[in-house]
Amino acid sequence: MAVNTGTNWTCYDSSTMTAREIYGRTLAEMAKEDKRIVALTADLEKSTALNKFSAVHPDRCFNVGIAEQNLFGAAAGMAATGLVPFASTFAIMACLRGGEQIRTDIAYQKLPVKIIATHAGISFGHAGTTHHCTEDFAIMRSIANMTVICPADGIETSKVVRACMDIDGPVYVRIGRGFEPPVYENEDYEFQIGKATTMCDGTDLTIITCGIGVLQSVNAAKTLAERDGISVRVVNMHTIKPIDADAIIYAANKTKRILTVEEHNVVGGLGDAVASVIAENQLKCAFKKHGIMDEFSVIGYAEDLYSYYKLDANGIADKVRELMKIEVAEDEDWEDE
Amino acid sequence: MAIDTSKLKELKQTAKDLRLTVIDVMKWSGGAHVGGSLSCMDIMTALYFNYLKVDPKNPQWEGRDRFILSKGHCAAGYIPVLAKKGYFPEEELKSFNHFGSPFAMHPDKNKVVGCDASAGSLGHGLPIAFGMGLGFKFQNMDNKVVVLTGDGELQEGSNWEAFMAINHYKLTNVITIVDRNGCQIDGTTEQVMALEPLNEKLAAFGFDVIEIDGNDMQQVCDALDKAWAKKEGDKPALILAKTIKGKGVDFMENQVPYHYCSGDTEVCEKAKASIMNMEV
Secondary structure, three states, X not given: OEEEOOOOOOEEEHHHOOHHHHHHXXXXXXXXXXOOEEEEEOOOXXXXXXXXXXXXXXXXXXXXXXXXXXXXXXXHHHHOOOOEEEEEEEHHHHHHHOHHHHHHHHHOOXXXXXXXXXXOEOOOHHHOHXXXXXXXXXXXXXXXXXXXXXXXXXXXXXXXXXXXXXXXXOEEEEOOOOOOOOOOOOOOOOOEOOEOEEEEOXXXXXXXXXXXXXXXXXXXXXXXHHHXXXXXXXXXXXXXXXXXXXXXXXXXXXXXXXXXXXXXXXXXXXXXXXXXXXXXXXXOOEEEEEEEOOOOOOOOOHHHHHHHOOOOHHHHHHXXXXXXXXXXXXXXOOOOO | OOOOHHHHHHHHHHHHHHHHHHHHHHHXXXXXXXXXXXXXXXXXXXXXXXXXXXXXXOOOOOOOOEEEEOOHHHHHHHHHHHHHHOOOOHHHHHHOOOOOOOOOOOOOOOXXXXXXXXXXXXXXXXXXXXXXXXXXXXXXXXXXXXXXXEOHHHHOHHHHHHHXXXXXXXXXXXXXXXXXXXXXXXXXXXXXXXOOOHXXXXXXXXXXXXXXXXXXXXXXXXXXXXXXXXXXXXOOEEEEEEOOOOOOOOOOOOOHHHHOEOOOHHHHHHHHHHHHOOOO
């Protein structure tokens, strides 16, 4: 499984590397060509895999110590001198400990700081709930000027890290701890920020998801097709903001049923972003949000938590079956056969 | 390079004129953080009219020095300085705080020409200044970064994160100035959350602390000369400027309630009369 990580077309095996490791390596490749790129971290150079960057560019990686306010304030300052800083720490520290600096110093001033936040969602399950982060979409998408992206795996992380250089302003990229299996077999697909990717087609229901939900939903769709005869479309909504409204409108018209799946509180996240588009466009469809149901997540290894919260393929398939019980009225827009 | 007598007199006169404008802004805007704007006026005047390498005709010039007013609530003092420097007509100050104005209680870098950092939430200026200093050093650029903080503001922990970092990275291109006027909204700093012994604390973080009377233009210039002369290998400079909150308006001086004032015409007239009596 090859992933193209940068401008010199070096390949790595994405199935043996975490998304954050691919991030660090991709950034190292990019920085060979683009002298504006620097990296900052708050004593998490190893954990965020920026050590893959600093190994190549030791003079371009700055550790500010355990000090997230200073991390994001400093990133704003460096951006103001013409650099493009990539600032990395755990998602929970980024969006809550450094949240005001991200809002006021970076987003308000529209500075090109790229925040690559790792260990998001419940991916660091055994670290305990202090280190879970199921609030970041809600926080980041409500900050003006901010682009919010959640790649599905390492391959997509590599594409996102490169694509966010084209955004004139700040970007928040959320990745997990990174031991999740990859969903993409190779880099041979079109990736565009703000444009959702259809992973598989179907006619009964659309799952709109992101991050780890993408692979699990694709697997759920296979199971549902084989065992239940339910035809499920899966849409990878990697960009939470700006949301791809056209893809949502298309899904509502085509399948009349939408399930959102996210490793995030169902309050304020992907589900709410999709719901807004449905409501504001007066779309008639059955709709459910699936994710962490407004609670502090429990402790455990990530795989166990995905199962507990029904964010694995089996759990998602159950949620699809529930939503299929809701009858939807036919109309002229419905493309169901 | 010691400052000559005529330049000194000119700076003092400019600071006095600007203090009068602060009172006008207080009237036009319906209220302003007048105490802190007056306490740091001598420092901002010296910076903009004798030290900072800036070009009002080319506000985004890459080679410019940067100034961050971390005590952003004192925009009523800072924005008149930018107007007098020539970034925009002084006449525009009359719009202060009004609908659609670029000028408000706290400065916005994307609206105020010449402003390098939006500020107002306290404890943000130093980390930004640290990042700028690091960015300039990394790119071998010789721009200076000057950050002016309040003293009450130092109760925010983020400042101390930046103090550590400025010294860890030995950033002599960053010049920190603390406006030590001793007052904050709810009382004196020592009543609300004691900062002393501040000089020793800052020195312990690694700074060359230059303690001065921040309302004495000669001392301000001497301190800035020292700070500007810092080079690779020196300790970063921090000017601990002891000032008087409300400086120049006799009935406001060292008076906690004048942190903010929505002065009516009578108060403004009295304040201006007092400033007119300042010696230059």
